[in-house]
Amino acid sequence: MSVVTKAPVRPRDATVGWRTLRPYVMPVLGLLVAFAFLWPYLVMLLNAFRPSADVVQTPASILPREWKWTTFAEVLGDERFLAWLRTSVVVALASTAVVVVVAIPAAYFTARVRFPGRVAFLFLVLVTQMFSPTSLVVGIYREFFTLNLVNTYMAIILTNAAFNLAFAIWILHGFFSSIPKEIEEAAELDGCGRLATLLRIMLSLARPGLVTATIFTFIAAWNEYVVALTLMLDDDRKPLTVGINSYVTGYEQNWDQLFGASIVAIVPVVVLFALIEKHLVGGLTSGAVK
Amino acid sequence: MSSARPMVSGAAATAAPDTAPPSDSKPRRRRARARRGREPLHVALLWLGPALALILGVVVWPVVELVRASLSRYSITGLRRGDAGLENFRQVLANDALDTVLVNTLVWVVAVVALTMLVSLGVAQFLNKDFRGRRLVRWAVIVPWAASLVITARLFTLIYSYYYGVLNALLLKIGLIDTPIDFLGSDAWVMPSMVAVGVFVSIPFTAYVLVAGLNAIPGDVYEAARLDGASPWQAWRLVTLPLLRPAIMVATVLNMIYVFNSFPIIYTLNESNPGFGHDTTITFMYKLAFKSAEKDVGQSAAAGLFNVCIILIAVLAYLRITRWRKES
Amino acid sequence: MRVISSWTAGAARLGVFAAAVTLGLAACSGGTGAGSSSEKATKIKLVAAEYSKDHTKAFWDQFAKTYHDKTGYTLDVQIVSWDDIDQQSSTMVQNNNPPDILNLNAYASYAKDGLLYNADEVLSDSVKSDLLDTFVKSGTYDGKLYGMPDLSSARAMFYNKTLFKSAGIAAPPKTWAEFEDAASKIKALGGGAIGYGLPLGPEEAQGEFSIWTFNNGGDWKKDGAWTVNSPENIATLTFLKGLAGKGLTQNNPGKTNRQDVFDLFASGKVGMVVGFSPLAATLDEAKKVDYGVAPMPTSQAGSEPKTFGVTDYLMAFKKDGNREAVKAFYDLYYQKDQVNTFIKAEGFLPVTKSGVEAFRADPALSSLGTYLDTLPNAQLTPTDDPAWDRVKLAVQQNLGTAITGDPKTVLDKLQAQAEGK
Incomplete structure (x- = not known):
C-alpha cells in the first residue's frame, strides 16, 4: 500500500474540490468495481445456500426461497472432495515451482545474451502457446502411456509446466530486459558470476514479473481440465476441476454442492494472491513488461 | 522499445552484493565483452536446456502425434484404419459449416480481445491509484480469473436462462424488458452473451499485466508532463499510453491466443443449440471428433492444425502491424 | 544457497525427464510392445x-472389492462423467x-471394429438366458451378443395433476388429439403455464423423437432399411413443430435439452413431459x-401405446490374457445382489428377467409397476447397427432445426446421411 500515487495531474481549479472528495469517492468507486467482478460469484454463493431444486426453479428468485445452510459442511465433509482439493493443491504448487525454476534461467539468458538461435527459441516458446491442449490430449496420453506415467502427478505437473512455460518466459524476459545493464555490470565488477548475478540481483529487481508469472501459472494449473481428465484415472487423484463434475450428472443434480465446492475452490487462489499481491506492485524496483 | 525502459531507483542499484564468490568458474575465463553480450550455443543450451526439454518433451511430441493423426484414417471408435493422405484436410475444408465457424471465430476473437483491452485499461488505471480498500478491490478483481472457466460457464448458463435466470428476472423487475430474453437460444443474442462472459473472465489477467506495466512508469515522467502544462488526458495519451505499449502488446498477443483457444465458455453456453451455428474453430474441432455426425478424430486433428496456422498468422500479422520488434 | 540447490535439484529432475523422453521416443518408433499372449491378466480396468x-463410485468400489475377494483378480475402476x-x-x-x-451407451461400432468379446466368449449361459430378450436383441450385432446391458430405463408421460385439475382435464390424454387439447387447456390457464415440455435440443433429440414416432407407427429402420424420412416420421415431426408453432410448448424447443424441461416440470410450470425413473x-x-x-398418447385412437426403452452397455475389449478375468467380472456383475443393487441405487430399471421379478416383489418399488410391465416390450433405437452411432449424432445436431425449418427437408437429409451418402 506504500506505493506512490501516480494519478494524472488535474487542472488547478478542480484540484481543491477533488482533494476533499477523493477519499470518499474512490472507495465508493472501488466498491462498484469490486461488485462488477464479484456479482456472478455472489449469485453462486446464494445458489450454494439453497436446495438444488430451488436453483433451477421457475420463476427465478435472486434470494433463496428456502435457505440451506449445510452445503459447505456437506462438501467439506466429503472425502472425495477433500481428495480432489489435495490433488489440486499439490499439482498447482508443483507445476508453478517447475515453471519458475525452468523459466528464470531461460528468460534471463535470452534477455541478456545474444546467441545463435535466440530468436528461434523465443519463437518456439510463443508457438507452444498456440496449441490448444484439447487437440493435443491424445498425443499427451500416448506420451505418458509410453513413459508409464499415466495416473501420476508427475504427468500432469510436467504438462501444466510445459504449457505455461511460455507465459512465464515472456513476462520474465520483458522484466529482465528492462533492468539496466549497468546494475549487472556493477555486480560483475564485484566478481559475481552470471548465475550469482541472476540470483542475487536480477531476481529481486524482476520481482513483479516473477509474481505475475507465479500467479498466472498457479491459476492456469489450478484450473486445468482436459489433460487431468485424460491422465488421472483414480478418483482420488483427480483435481477439483474434474472431480466436481460429479455433483451434476445427466441424472442427478446437486447444484448447491457444485457451487459450494466451486466457492471453496476459489479460496486458495485468492489467498495465494493476497499473500503475494504486494510484490506485484514492486516497491523498489521498476520493471517493465516488455 | 528501449525508449520505454524505466529508470531505476537508487536503492535497487546499491543492492548489489559486495564480495560474493562466483558460483561457477567458467565465466571468469571469458572476456568481459563476451560476458555482456554473446555466448556460443553450448552455453545457451545449458541455460535453456530445462525449458527446451519441457517444450520438446511435452509439447512437441504430442504435436507430432497430432500431425500423424491428421494424416490417418480412423474408425468412429478411434481405431486407426490406415493412411488418409490429405483427405482429412480436404474434408474439413469441404465442411458446409466452415464459413459460419470462421466468421464466428473472427467475431469472437476480435470482440473479446478489443473489449477486454479497452475495459482493462480503465480497470488497471483504477487499480493503480491509491485509495482506502484498494487491496480488497484487487482481490475481488482476481476472482473471475481464479474461478475455473468450466464452472463460470455453467454459472452463466444459469444466470442467462430464459426461465430461471437471474438476469432476466432482474431486467423484468426493473422494467427494462417485458418478456424474457433468450440469451442463449436466440440467434441474435448467443454471440453477444458469450462475448460478455469472455470479456468478463479475460479482464483480470489483462488488467494485472497492465498494472505491472503501469508500475514500471516512473512518477517523474508525469511531473515533467505537468510542468509542461499537459492536461490529464494529454498526459495519459502522450505519456502513459506510449510507455504502456509493451504491456499492451503482450496482453493483446496472449489474449488473442487464449481467446482463440477458449473452449469451455463457447461449448457450455452453446450447449443447447444444434449444429455449428455458434461454434468457433476450437469447439468445431472438438465436435468433429466427438459430437457431430463426422465423429472423426482424423478430421479433428486436421482442424486442430488449421487452428494453429490461423492463430499463428493472426499473431504474426498483429506483431507486424504494430511493429513489435522495433528493437531486436 | 537454498535457492541454488533447489534449482540444481529441479534441473537434475528435468534431466532425468529429458532422458526418459528420449527413451520414450525411441520406444515409440520401435512399435508397440504388447505382452505375450500366454500371460494371464490378473488386473483389469473398468471405465464406467x-x-x-x-x-x-460407491457401487463400483464395493464391486471391485467383492470381485477381488471372490476371484483374486484386481479391478481398477475409473469413473468418467x-x-x-x-x-x-x-x-x-x-x-x-x-x-x-x-460402460457406454453404444457398442456396435466397437463390435464392428472387431475390438470386443461376444457373449459366447465371456458370458455364462445362465447369465445369457436371464437377460431380457429385448436387450439381447438390441445388444446383438451380426448374430452375436456384444452389448451387455448394465441397466435400462423406459420413458413415459409425466403429467402435473394440479395443473390438470385446474384446467379441467379428467384423465391423461390417450390420443394426439386429446393431448393437444390438454396442452391448449393448460396453456390457457395463463400465469406462465406450459402445455408440454418438448426437448429437441442436441442432447437427446433422438430419444424424444423416438417415443413420439413409435406411437405413430414410425421407426428409424424397418426390415433392415433406413426409414428416417418415412411418412410417419415426417408426420410426427410436423406434429411436434405444430405444437411449438401454436405456443403449446416451452420457448424454443429445438434448443432445449432434457434437463431444462425436467426443471420446468419440477417447478410446476409444465403440464406434461416425457420422463423416466430418475x-x-x-x-x-x-x-x-x-x-x-401415464402411457404415451398414440396418434390413432385405440392403438396400443409403445414404450421407448433405453439401455447402456458394458462391453468387454479383447486383450491378451484378459478373457478369464472378464468372464469373472460378468459372472459377478449379473448376480442378483450386484446388478439389482446397482440399478436400484441409481433409480433405473432392471435388465434381467430375475431382476424384473425382484423389482416387482419389492414393495418399495411399487411405483415402478407401469414401467416393469412395459419393459419387456419396450422399443429401442437401432443401437445394433453401427451406422446408428453416426446417425444418432446427426439427428441430435439437426432435428431441432425442424422447429424453425421444414421437417421433411431435415428428415430427408438425415435419411441420406443414414444411407451413407
Whole structure:
C-alpha cells in the first residue's frame, strides 16, 4: 500500500474540490468495481445456500426461497472432495515451482545474451502457446502411456509446466530486459558470476514479473481440465476441476454442492494472491513488461 | 522499445552484493565483452536446456502425434484404419459449416480481445491509484480469473436462462424488458452473451499485466508532463499510453491466443443449440471428433492444425502491424 | 544457497525427464510392445460412466472389492462423467490401450471394429438366458451378443395433476388429439403455464423423437432399411413443430435439452413431459409437484401405446490374457445382489428377467409397476447397427432445426446421411 500515487495531474481549479472528495469517492468507486467482478460469484454463493431444486426453479428468485445452510459442511465433509482439493493443491504448487525454476534461467539468458538461435527459441516458446491442449490430449496420453506415467502427478505437473512455460518466459524476459545493464555490470565488477548475478540481483529487481508469472501459472494449473481428465484415472487423484463434475450428472443434480465446492475452490487462489499481491506492485524496483 | 525502459531507483542499484564468490568458474575465463553480450550455443543450451526439454518433451511430441493423426484414417471408435493422405484436410475444408465457424471465430476473437483491452485499461488505471480498500478491490478483481472457466460457464448458463435466470428476472423487475430474453437460444443474442462472459473472465489477467506495466512508469515522467502544462488526458495519451505499449502488446498477443483457444465458455453456453451455428474453430474441432455426425478424430486433428496456422498468422500479422520488434 | 540447490535439484529432475523422453521416443518408433499372449491378466480396468455422485463410485468400489475377494483378480475402476466419456474412450482406443470393460451407451461400432468379446466368449449361459430378450436383441450385432446391458430405463408421460385439475382435464390424454387439447387447456390457464415440455435440443433429440414416432407407427429402420424420412416420421415431426408453432410448448424447443424441461416440470410450470425413473426420484424428493405417470398418447385412437426403452452397455475389449478375468467380472456383475443393487441405487430399471421379478416383489418399488410391465416390450433405437452411432449424432445436431425449418427437408437429409451418402 506504500506505493506512490501516480494519478494524472488535474487542472488547478478542480484540484481543491477533488482533494476533499477523493477519499470518499474512490472507495465508493472501488466498491462498484469490486461488485462488477464479484456479482456472478455472489449469485453462486446464494445458489450454494439453497436446495438444488430451488436453483433451477421457475420463476427465478435472486434470494433463496428456502435457505440451506449445510452445503459447505456437506462438501467439506466429503472425502472425495477433500481428495480432489489435495490433488489440486499439490499439482498447482508443483507445476508453478517447475515453471519458475525452468523459466528464470531461460528468460534471463535470452534477455541478456545474444546467441545463435535466440530468436528461434523465443519463437518456439510463443508457438507452444498456440496449441490448444484439447487437440493435443491424445498425443499427451500416448506420451505418458509410453513413459508409464499415466495416473501420476508427475504427468500432469510436467504438462501444466510445459504449457505455461511460455507465459512465464515472456513476462520474465520483458522484466529482465528492462533492468539496466549497468546494475549487472556493477555486480560483475564485484566478481559475481552470471548465475550469482541472476540470483542475487536480477531476481529481486524482476520481482513483479516473477509474481505475475507465479500467479498466472498457479491459476492456469489450478484450473486445468482436459489433460487431468485424460491422465488421472483414480478418483482420488483427480483435481477439483474434474472431480466436481460429479455433483451434476445427466441424472442427478446437486447444484448447491457444485457451487459450494466451486466457492471453496476459489479460496486458495485468492489467498495465494493476497499473500503475494504486494510484490506485484514492486516497491523498489521498476520493471517493465516488455 | 528501449525508449520505454524505466529508470531505476537508487536503492535497487546499491543492492548489489559486495564480495560474493562466483558460483561457477567458467565465466571468469571469458572476456568481459563476451560476458555482456554473446555466448556460443553450448552455453545457451545449458541455460535453456530445462525449458527446451519441457517444450520438446511435452509439447512437441504430442504435436507430432497430432500431425500423424491428421494424416490417418480412423474408425468412429478411434481405431486407426490406415493412411488418409490429405483427405482429412480436404474434408474439413469441404465442411458446409466452415464459413459460419470462421466468421464466428473472427467475431469472437476480435470482440473479446478489443473489449477486454479497452475495459482493462480503465480497470488497471483504477487499480493503480491509491485509495482506502484498494487491496480488497484487487482481490475481488482476481476472482473471475481464479474461478475455473468450466464452472463460470455453467454459472452463466444459469444466470442467462430464459426461465430461471437471474438476469432476466432482474431486467423484468426493473422494467427494462417485458418478456424474457433468450440469451442463449436466440440467434441474435448467443454471440453477444458469450462475448460478455469472455470479456468478463479475460479482464483480470489483462488488467494485472497492465498494472505491472503501469508500475514500471516512473512518477517523474508525469511531473515533467505537468510542468509542461499537459492536461490529464494529454498526459495519459502522450505519456502513459506510449510507455504502456509493451504491456499492451503482450496482453493483446496472449489474449488473442487464449481467446482463440477458449473452449469451455463457447461449448457450455452453446450447449443447447444444434449444429455449428455458434461454434468457433476450437469447439468445431472438438465436435468433429466427438459430437457431430463426422465423429472423426482424423478430421479433428486436421482442424486442430488449421487452428494453429490461423492463430499463428493472426499473431504474426498483429506483431507486424504494430511493429513489435522495433528493437531486436 | 537454498535457492541454488533447489534449482540444481529441479534441473537434475528435468534431466532425468529429458532422458526418459528420449527413451520414450525411441520406444515409440520401435512399435508397440504388447505382452505375450500366454500371460494371464490378473488386473483389469473398468471405465464406467457416472450416473450419480453418491451411488456410482460407491457401487463400483464395493464391486471391485467383492470381485477381488471372490476371484483374486484386481479391478481398477475409473469413473468418467457422461460428458467426457466419448473423448476418454476414443483416446484410449486411439492409443491401442482400451480398458477391459467399458460402460457406454453404444457398442456396435466397437463390435464392428472387431475390438470386443461376444457373449459366447465371456458370458455364462445362465447369465445369457436371464437377460431380457429385448436387450439381447438390441445388444446383438451380426448374430452375436456384444452389448451387455448394465441397466435400462423406459420413458413415459409425466403429467402435473394440479395443473390438470385446474384446467379441467379428467384423465391423461390417450390420443394426439386429446393431448393437444390438454396442452391448449393448460396453456390457457395463463400465469406462465406450459402445455408440454418438448426437448429437441442436441442432447437427446433422438430419444424424444423416438417415443413420439413409435406411437405413430414410425421407426428409424424397418426390415433392415433406413426409414428416417418415412411418412410417419415426417408426420410426427410436423406434429411436434405444430405444437411449438401454436405456443403449446416451452420457448424454443429445438434448443432445449432434457434437463431444462425436467426443471420446468419440477417447478410446476409444465403440464406434461416425457420422463423416466430418475425424474420421478427427483420429484419425490422435492415433494413439490403432484404428478402422475401415464402411457404415451398414440396418434390413432385405440392403438396400443409403445414404450421407448433405453439401455447402456458394458462391453468387454479383447486383450491378451484378459478373457478369464472378464468372464469373472460378468459372472459377478449379473448376480442378483450386484446388478439389482446397482440399478436400484441409481433409480433405473432392471435388465434381467430375475431382476424384473425382484423389482416387482419389492414393495418399495411399487411405483415402478407401469414401467416393469412395459419393459419387456419396450422399443429401442437401432443401437445394433453401427451406422446408428453416426446417425444418432446427426439427428441430435439437426432435428431441432425442424422447429424453425421444414421437417421433411431435415428428415430427408438425415435419411441420406443414414444411407451413407
